[in-house]
Amino acid sequence: MFENSNESRTSLSEYGEFGLIDHLTRNFGVTPENTIKGIGDDAAVLDFKDEKVVVTTDFLVEGVHFDLAYMPLKHLGYKAVMVNLSDLYAMNAKARQITISIAVSNRFPVEALEELYSGIELAAKLYKVDVVGGDTTSSNSGMVISVTALGAAKEEEVVYRSGAKENDLLVVTGDLGAAYMGLQVLEREKQVFKVNPNSQPDLDPYTYLIERQLKPEARQDIPPLFKALDLQPTSMIDISDGLSSETIHLCKNSGTGVNLFEEKIPLDPAVISVCEEFQLDSTTIALSGGEDYELLFTIDQKDYDKIKGNPNFTVIGHMTQQSEGMHLVTRANQKIELIARGWNAMDNKD
Template sequence: MIEDKNPLRTPVEQLGEFGLIDHITKSFEIQNTSTVKAIGDDAAVVKFENHTVVTTDMLVEGIHFDLSYVPLKHLGYKSIMVNLSDVYAMNAVATQVTVSIAISNRFPVEAVEELYEGIQLACSNYGVDLIGGDTTASTSGLIISVTALGEQVKDKIVYRSGAKDTDLLVVSGDVGAAYMGLQILEREKAVFKANPNSQPDIEAYSYLIERQLKPEARRDIPKLLEELDVQPTSMIDVSDGLSSEIIHLCKQSGVGMKLYEDKLPLDPTVISSCEEFNLDSTTVALSGGEDYELLFTIKQEDFPKIKANPSLSIIGHVLPQSDGIHLVTRGGEQIAIKAMGWNSFEN
């Protein structure tokens, strides 16, 4: 499916670790005044005036991505997004990342360059500085480990634990599309395996595929909430699936929740592709994961400030813990929500 666009194959040994790092990082520019010293010493140096948030995520070939249909540039981009998403979920501003990669010897310098093109694009688009990392050999597949730093004044930081009874539950954007994008890609891979001359027809699914291959972290939401003068009471990013994240918020805030099926924001192509794949779109929305949207709670009094906003959907409300966590279906039934999100150990 992916053409070989890299006829050049320079072995990494030719540059060595330090040469490779110099080569791939020389075009990265520093954008933040909080970055004092980036790559090139035993450690990077940063200086924050406010509180610092720190998050880390690891992506493993064969578990989190399949290089047979994930372009390396997209993978680099996504590896930054999944980390920035966690910074924004603290209502903070992302400022720096470190990127460590383990690569097999069959990985030429040109492939590493493609990966870092995506990393650089992500850093540039999101105003984030690459300040460090590690580059090593791997006995098998590609591993990418990113740590992201961000900054926020103490009182603006939002934890998972602050939701209160009667708060409203809000999600940004729409959910389920990244999961359906993965289904499309897996199907095309199977078709291609059966018939390598087949031409994939994926134009109708471009939104779904983009959500899977090139997600965008919601940097705009903390800014929007500040403009609207709304301080969320709790927040989490939707990486493992909406139901799993709802359970995290409830558990850590000591509350229950009610979620309304008819309020779930679904893109029309999610609904049509679910029909095509014979999947229930609500299940996909609840359990799909990798949406990288922000899920948060706000005080009821803030409802007028957000109600007409096209980026935000009110999908439920907070209840006392004893009321449990339920989905109210279109038919008015109440179904207990269980975590059905993605677990890397079960795949």
């Protein structure tokens, strides 16, 4: 994570006024059936035919959302795309195009931006989205990345946060807490590195956690899986801030309460062991950790057979009447009130 410091550096100013974005985006092609015109005009022109357009946007700010001390730029580019695509999949939509704007100070050489764009390019390729626009500008301080993602869905397929009903099952994809614990491992290594820059940490036991933090994958597989299962969730959201606050979002938007069962929360064994190592409670981490980019959704009970036994899904609770409140049911069968504890204090999500 501290590599490349001896490579050649090209100053941003060498590219002149309009050359930089052309240089950085030279490999970005377009998919003709979705994108009529990509980068290189006042605006991109997109073709969605008879589908509805779904759009989302997110900011990533250095020092707030990422720390370049342990976030390689290529991973940062990749993650910036994932954060946004995850919001599209949470609408049950297909991802189609992104625009990406970056403000950087002159302390970054062109090679650094190339690294960042190589991550963006890889993400765009693997998730089959076209990069159709953007802006590269100077900033007086840290790096700021803004991504806007466009997707498509049939109107009747779109899943909002607001459709959950009493008795619906609350379901989550994948497992939770790993991205947050990966961050804890990286923070610890950063401190060790400060004291002894020659230390060679053995990060092998933490590979899964670090990958979940540095190279998260958005669940592009889930919307087509719903289609294959003939399953229309009643509500859905992606888990960027933590299970707790996302569950509260679904309840508040749908006008329901919830019982969420602690023993059902899916945790990877690596999360459990590293939580012990750090003396942290794994349930708290899953509830509040965030950045897992899994999907949290509700389904009608009659659809339970469609997901039963499917390794992608875990039923973790059920919705109740709003008046019953939002509760975590502990392993000791105690009911405690669910509260939002996202860890980006001022950050809003959409």
